[in-house]
Amino acid sequence: MTRRPYRQIVVFARGGGWGTDRQVDGHDRVAVIRGTDFAAVRSGRTDAVPRRWEKRTLIAPRRVRPDDVLLEISGGSAARGQSTGRSLFVGPDVLPAFDYPVIPASFCRVVRFDPEVVDPRYAYYGLRDMYLSGRAGDYENQSTGISNFQFERFLDAELLRVPPMDEQRRIVAVLAAFDDKIEINDRVVTASEELLRAEFDALAVTSGGTVPVTAMVEFNPRTPPPDRDGAPYVDMAALSTYVAGIDSWSHRVPRGGSRFRNGDTLLARITPCLENGKAAWVDFLAPDETATGSTEFVVMRARAGVPAQFPYFLARDERFRGHAIRKMAGSSGRQRVNAAHIAEFLVAVPDPARLAGFGERADAAFAHLxxxxxxxxVLEATRDALLPELMSGRLHLP
Structure with missing residues (x-):
């Protein structure tokens, strides 16, 4: 079976840009996708992708097209064991979701493949296999604390099995079926949260005055200690900036940190995580199980008679987060907010009937989500188990 270096199948590769944050003569507005945006773009969220002004003459050669792949070439996170080399396939639904031309950020590269030799999405799955297997780390070097993906070395050293086109397309059909279902799930989760967020915002319209937020929410509440032999642990990386769920955690012997249980909300209290909107709803624990997490979390829990999801949507509220950000203190780059200062926030008291109705709908929606x-x-684990078997040819599709 033919194995080719990527250099033989890549027909175009170009680094991205960052432009400027204000309008300048000779510059046009663009959307700039970073490596940190890949997951959100896959799930249909484009609002957090930065909009910048790029020099007009540089947009056309960098502009992303359908069937392109965006490859992260700088960044990564050694602390989390995350190398560079993450990638995003630009399917037919990606670009129509943007209001401006799309270019990759300066830490990414747009890569285009020869469609006469390789199905572009098949080549993308080769890149994904490279990343998940850890081979992407073989092409890294360190420069001033930043990991850099050695693209030229990768082009010559990384080999892709290139079977006949009909076999490539069969493999793509199987893997894409998983990806498409995962994307549908993600979009349902995102849309459902947006609807509930709009309903939460509307509760203030029926307000009967204001009370201190502590009348409705407990901050860092008392929680039974976790199992001394080991308990679930959540780090800051597990918190999303746009959806509630926690999809990654580990187990470790408790060594302090925050404590929480199902139904609690985690709010990042340190810069820049608080400004970026990192928050989460805890729902992955066993009944009565206590988990631990970063010391940089504020744990929020609804008081009796308040919907359990109320603190989560409060954590997403721009006014509440703005209050928390203004209360941050500390040295530049390491500022934090204390729960006691967050508790000074005044919250509108919703109409009791509407609040109860919101709670019923939120309960049903969050159970579904x-x-x-x-x-x-499960789909991701199955896809990632199939990926190396299909790409290597060890698993043959009739």
Whole structure:
């Protein structure tokens, strides 16, 4: 079976840009996709992708087209064991979701493949196999604390099995079926949260005045200690900036940190995580199980008579987060907010009937979203187990 270096199948590769944050003569507005945006773009969220002004003459050669692949070439996270080399396939639904031309950020590269030799999505799955297997780390070097993907070395050293086109397309059909279902689940989760967020915002319209937030929410509440032999542990990387769920955690012997249980909300209290909107809803634990997490979390829990999801949507509220950000203190780059200062926030008191109705709908929706995310984890694990078998040819599709 033919194995080719990527240099033989890549027909175009170009680094991205960052432009400027304000309008300048000779510059046009663009959307700039970073490596950190890959997951959100896959799930249909484009609002967090930065909009910048790029020099007009540089847009056309960098502009992303359908069937391109965006490859992260700088960044990564040694602390989390995350190398560079993450990739995003630009399917038919990606670009129409943007209001401006799309270019990759300066830490990424747009890669285009020869469609006469390789199905572009098949080549993308080769890149994904490279990343998940850890081979992407073989092409890294360190420069001033930043990991850099050695693209030229990768082009010559990384080999892709290139079977006949009909076999490539059969493999793509199988793997894409998983990806498409995962994407549908993610989009349902995102849309459902947006609807509930709009309903939460509307509760303030029926307000009967304001009370201190502590009348409705407990901050860092008392929680039974975790199992001394080991308990689930959540780090900051597991918190999303746009959806509630926690999809990655580890187990470790408790060594302090925050404590929480199902139904609690985690709010990042340190810069830049708080400004970026990192928050999460805890729903993955066993009944009565206590988990631990980063010391940089504020744990929020609804008081009796308040919907359990109320603190989560409060954590997503721009006014509440703005209050928390203004209360941050500390040295530049390491500022934090204390729970006691967050508790000074005044919250509108909703109409009791509407608040109860919101709670019923949120309960039903979050139960459904929890089930969807559990299904997604199974789909991802199955796809990632099939990926190396199909790409290597060890598993043959008739």
């Amino acid at each position: 929890t089930a969807l995310r559990a299904e997604t984890r």
